[in-house]
Amino acid sequence: MISKQQFENELELIIANAIREDVGDGDHTSLSCIPQNATGKAKLLVKDEGIIAGVEFAKQVFAYVDKDLEVVTFIQDGEKVKYGDVVFLVHGKSQSILMAERLVLNAMQRMSAIATKTAFFAALLAGTKTKVLDTRKTTPGIRAIEKWAVKIGGGVNHRFALYDMLMIKDNHIDFAGGISAAIIKAKKYLIEKKLDLKIIVEARSLEEIQEILSNSGVHRILIDNFNYEDTLKAVALIGDTCFTESSGGINEKTIRKYADCGVDFISSGALTHAVSNLDLSLKAV
Secondary structure, three states: OOOHHHHHHHHHHHHHHHHHHHOOOOOHHHHHOOOOOOOEEEEEEOOOEEEEEOHHHHHOOOOOEOOOOHHHHHHHHOOEOOOOEEEEEEEEEHHHHHHHHHHHHHHHHHHHHHHHHHHHHHOOOOOOOOEEOOOOOOOOOHHHHHHHHHHHHHOOOOOOOOOOOOEEEEHHHHOOOOOHHHHHHHHHHHHOOOOOEEEEEEEOOHHHHHHHHHOOOOOOOEEEOOOOHHHHHHHHOOOOOOOOEEEEOOOOOOOOHOOOOOOOEEEOHHHOOOOOOOOOOEEEE
C-alpha cells in the first residue's frame, strides 16, 4: 500500500475536487437566503442499520470548507449503528454546513455501506487465518475513501494502484510470453528501476502454480477461479513458500469454504462495487 502521506494527499484531492464539482462559484441558494454570519447546528442522523464509516473524513471535509466549524462526535468509525442514532453534531456558520452537507453524506453513505459489507464478510471468516482483501474495482476518483472504509470494516487493503505492487495476471503472462518470462522480466525491471515492490502472480491451474514456484521472488500466488478441491491442492503445493490468495466470484455463500482450504487471503471486488448506500441524513437542529 501507499504511504500515509500519499494517502492523505489522495484525501485532499478528493475533497478539493468534490467541492469544486458541487459548489463551483458558490452555493447560490444558501447565499441568497441565509445571512453570511448566521450560525446553526446539524446532526448526522442514521436511518438504517450497519457499520458507520467516514466520521473522520467528514471532519476533514468540514475543516476544508470552514476551519471554524466544530464537530462533536458521539459514535466513532467502525461502530455499529441503528435507526435513530446520532453520529455527530456540527456547529458553525449555516452557509458552511450546507456547503459541506452533500459531500459528507455522499461519502459517509458509501463508506458505511462498504464497511458494513466488509464486516459481514470478515465475520464469516472468524476462526480462520484468512483475511478479506479489497481490489482495484473501486469508483474512479474516490478510491482512497473506499479502501479506507474496507479497513474500518475489518478488511485488508490490497495494492492501492498500479504503481505500488506488481501483479502479474493472465493478460500480462500471455503478452509477456509465459509465466517464467513475465516473472524474470518483472524482477529485472525492479532492479533496474531500484524499486522495492512485491510481486503477485496469478495462476489458472495447478501446473501454472508449479511453474510459479520454480521462480524465486514471488510474494503471493493468486489462486484464481479454482474449485475447492483444487484450492486445497494448491495450498498444499505452495506450503510456506509464499502467501496465498483466492479470488474469482467468491461470495457470502462460498467464502468460508475457501477460507477452510487454508488460503491466507480472499479478495472480493464486491466489497466496493456491489453495495447499497447506508441511509443517512444531515438535519438542522
